[in-house]
Amino acid sequence: MLLAAMIPPALLAASRVVFLVLAVWDVHPFWRSEPLNLAEAAALRDRGEVARLLAEGQDPNATYRVRRGMVRDYQVQMTPMAAAVAARRDEIVQILLDGGAKPQPPDVEGTP
Amino acid sequence: MNRPFLSIVVPAYNEERRIGSCLDRLRQALPGLVPSWEIVVADDGSRDRTPEIVAAEAAGDARIRLLALPHHGKGEAVRRGLVEARGEWRYIADADLATPPDNLTRFLTHTSDAETALVIGSREATGSSRLDEPWIRHWIGRFFNWFVRLLVVPGISDTQCGFKLFSARSVELICPYLTIYGFAFDVEMLALARRAGLSIREVGVTWDGNQESRVAFGGGAAAFLDVFRIRWRLWRGAYSAQPRPADHDSDRIGPFSARTWAYLLALTCAGALAYDLLRMPVQVFDALEEMLAAQRSASIVDTFWSAAYNAAYLRPLRIVQIEVIFDAAQGHYWLAFRGAHALTMVACLLLFTRALRVRTVADLCAAAFALTVVVGLHTFRSTVQEAFPINHFLEIAVMALVMVNLTQARPRLIVDAIALVTFIVASLTLESGLLVWVVAVTAWLLGMRGVSTRGVVAMTVLLAGYFVLRFGVLSVGTPGLIERSSGYFFDVLDPSELERRFGDRLVVFYAYNVVSSALSVLASEPQNGVFVTTGAWLNDRLTAGLVLSFLSSLVTTGLIAVAAVIVLRRYRVSDASDRLILLFAVVLAANATLSYAYTKDDIMSVSGIFYGLAVYAAIRLLVVRVGPTQRLVAATLTTVILATGMAWSVRSLGIHHVARTYAFKTRNDWASQPGNWKRSGRWPDDVRSQQLITTLRNDALSMPAPNPHFAPLWMARLWGD
Numbered sequence: 161m162l163l164a165a166m167i168p169p170a171l172l173a174a175s176r177v178v179f180l181v182l183a184v185w186d187v188h189p190f191w192r193s194e195p196l197n198l199a200e201a202a203a204l205r206d207r208g209e210v211a212r213l214l215a216e217g218q219d220p221n222a223t224y225r226v227r228r229g230m231v232r233d234y235q236v237q238m239t240p241m242a243a244a245v246a247a248r249r250d251e252i253v254q255i256l257l258d259g260g261a262k263p264q265p266p267d268v269e270g271t272p
Numbered sequence: 273m274n275r276p277f278l279s280i281v282v283p284a285y286n287e288e289r290r291i292g293s294c295l296d297r298l299r300q301a302l303p304g305l306v307p308s309w310e311i312v313v314a315d316d317g318s319r320d321r322t323p324e325i326v327a328a329e330a331a332g333d334a335r336i337r338l339l340a341l342p343h344h345g346k347g348e349a350v351r352r353g354l355v356e357a358r359g360e361w362r363y364i365a366d367a368d369l370a371t372p373p374d375n376l377t378r379f380l381t382h383t384s385d386a387e388t389a390l391v392i393g394s395r396e397a398t399g400s401s402r403l404d405e406p407w408i409r410h411w412i413g414r415f416f417n418w419f420v421r422l423l424v425v426p427g428i429s430d431t432q433c434g435f436k437l438f439s440a441r442s443v444e445l446i447c448p449y450l451t452i453y454g455f456a457f458d459v460e461m462l463a464l465a466r467r468a469g470l471s472i473r474e475v476g477v478t479w480d481g482n483q484e485s486r487v488a489f490g491g492g493a494a495a496f497l498d499v500f501r502i503r504w505r506l507w508r509g510a511y512s513a514q515p516r517p518a519d520h521d522s523d524r525i526g527p528f529s530a531r532t533w534a535y536l537l538a539l540t541c542a543g544a545l546a547y548d549l550l551r552m553p554v555q556v557f558d559a560l561e562e563m564l565a566a567q568r569s570a571s572i573v574d575t576f577w578s579a580a581y582n583a584a585y586l587r588p589l590r591i592v593q594i595e596v597i598f599d600a601a602q603g604h605y606w607l608a609f610r611g612a613h614a615l616t617m618v619a620c621l622l623l624f625t626r627a628l629r630v631r632t633v634a635d636l637c638a639a640a641f642a643l644t645v646v647v648g649l650h651t652f653r654s655t656v657q658e659a660f661p662i663n664h665f666l667e668i669a670v671m672a673l674v675m676v677n678l679t680q681a682r683p684r685l686i687v688d689a690i691a692l693v694t695f696i697v698a699s700l701t702l703e704s705g706l707l708v709w710v711v712a713v714t715a716w717l718l719g720m721r722g723v724s725t726r727g728v729v730a731m732t733v734l735l736a737g738y739f740v741l742r743f744g745v746l747s748v749g750t751p752g753l754i755e756r757s758s759g760y761f762f763d764v765l766d767p768s769e770l771e772r773r774f775g776d777r778l779v780v781f782y783a784y785n786v787v788s789s790a791l792s793v794l795a796s797e798p799q800n801g802v803f804v805t806t807g808a809w810l811n812d813r814l815t816a817g818l819v820l821s822f823l824s825s826l827v828t829t830g831l832i833a834v835a836a837v838i839v840l841r842r843y844r845v846s847d848a849s850d851r852l853i854l855l856f857a858v859v860l861a862a863n864a865t866l867s868y869a870y871t872k873d874d875i876m877s878v879s880g881i882f883y884g885l886a887v888y889a890a891i892r893l894l895v896v897r898v899g900p901t902q903r904l905v906a907a908t909l910t911t912v913i914l915a916t917g918m919a920w921s922v923r924s925l926g927i928h929h930v931a932r933t934y935a936f937k938t939r940n941d942w943a944s945q946p947g948n949w950k951r952s953g954r955w956p957d958d959v960r961s962q963q964l965i966t967t968l969r970n971d972a973l974s975m976p977a978p979n980p981h982f983a984p985l986w987m988a989r990l991w992g993d
Binding site: 166168 | 537540541543544547548551633634636637638640641643644891895898906909910911913914917918920921924925928929931932936939940942943944947972973974976977978979981982
């Protein structure tokens, strides 16, 4: 009975220790970040990353590769504005406009 | 190694002439009396050959052990012997064997009775006989017994016979509290047994009074004084404070004691959560305005008084704390506020572990389970993710735990002083800080009197002062319907809807809030006042996470309920950890009542922590109570504990997912915020405020927050979005 009470918490503690060790190499299972470009961040509704990339100097009017599964079932090339419209996120459209994106009709289908 | 049925504990001091024959006689008698046994000779620092003789015997027989101790007195030797012994029953026997070993059968007949905890030999009870006892010794003994019955343990005809049988459980309940090393230690043992509600049986024994007595005149006189001391300590409630266990009282597992393992477990959990917190930006909503106000404030005193005059709340120290950290941050706001948040969380888990007073392996297992429950409970989740920019609900939980630890301490003036300061800070930080008073008073009523009567009375006077200040001097009201939105069955109702539905029948809404807040802790349903699991079930949208939460809480609450019934059926609370169950019940009721105005899981976080304390007590009690002979019950309980533990572990792991998701949301809030404020006309005119917002925004954007798109779908199903 003692073991029954102890086994799950012990496993949990062991996994937490592993997480903290992995965090040293930035591969914590819950905190592992995937690098995104401006259009991908817009497609994935990642306002924070869109704002950071704009501040970093990425061009809001350029065309970027958007990986399969983010907007379409296949990889496409599209502008951040097109990706934001495809994701139906007005807040991201606003951030892109504030960041210098041109208010032009986006090609929401993208180029395969 | 299997636990023997019986341990014989022989205290010995300079017994070289008798110890050899004593061991021989016991070795001959025991095989015919009990299925398995051991003899523990507790040598009280003998200066003769006693330890050598026992060591030689032990070398040839693994059932004999020598416990070599420094010389402190018979009481300490008996205590250590009883604690170190491993038997289900533990019999203390003087080395002279004035009561022959065959008398053991009279003691053992009572072991089949489940209620028996302690069987004491008596030279006065029916069936006893005294052989060759000097009359003067007999009458001094009778006078001492009359004195003891008058002051400490009425109804016991002979407290001083050196032959007593203890259950392992009674040793746990008595020995940690023993303070007397001299002749009167027997009296203290029986007083503690009575106080713990243990059943004491007297059996008549044969006693050979022709043995050499070691009680000197000085020791006999000191015994009378010791009886006064015991009475005085009982009257003051000094035995109520659970003593801090010394290292030798704690079981060892590998390199560390059980207590150290418990702290390591808590630190592991706290470290993992602190890492999550330090990856989260400072919150925007409910936090940015507070920080801007702290920046604008002329002084802390001004902040205190302006915060004191509020329409619905009296929380001046909440704002003061924000300003103190803000001023100390020197521009490193994220580090200062999230660092403070992480430290508060670490303090919470360490204080929780300290309150458990882990000593044995069983304690450690129950503590590990309880820690998992505390971190897995949804009320704890919100205390970790939110901060405005300090998480004051978590602070109140910490202060409530400080109070629990104080009530378990040795009563001293400094303990009372710390208790009073804790109460003042808690009550002026949030309304739920009044729970600190509830904890102190309830603990006192339950016999946990580390905070003395004087301290509790002073705190109650301060509480009265709080009400006078709030309602009389400052005219601060109480929250009404329009304060904020609140859950009601399957919906969240905004203030106007609340006003429309309950404007003329407030009692219905308040009653709903109290009941749903209590249920939220006990069953994880409703949450924030909304019956999410039931709603999902009715709409065929039930997820694994909701089912897991509901069932694990239900089963765990069931275990607490079973333990509570066991405790209440004894009519007396017999163990410090048993008290935690009753303490939880009272704190839950008070916390739910304080939550009458609206339902919010954060407010119930104090109850959530105390739920963990009750879980610890329940698991510990059930594990100790179910003996190896009750195989079916033991197997069922083992299965239930294992399955529930797994479920809680999954819930506990979910807190990392929640923290990660919240970090993503908060970072997104910062990305929109300056633009939104400019468009809505809320952008501040002064440059300092603009700089502060820009600094906080840059801090947030520079912290990578994983996008939930890359998290496996099962995480959202299990732990929510």
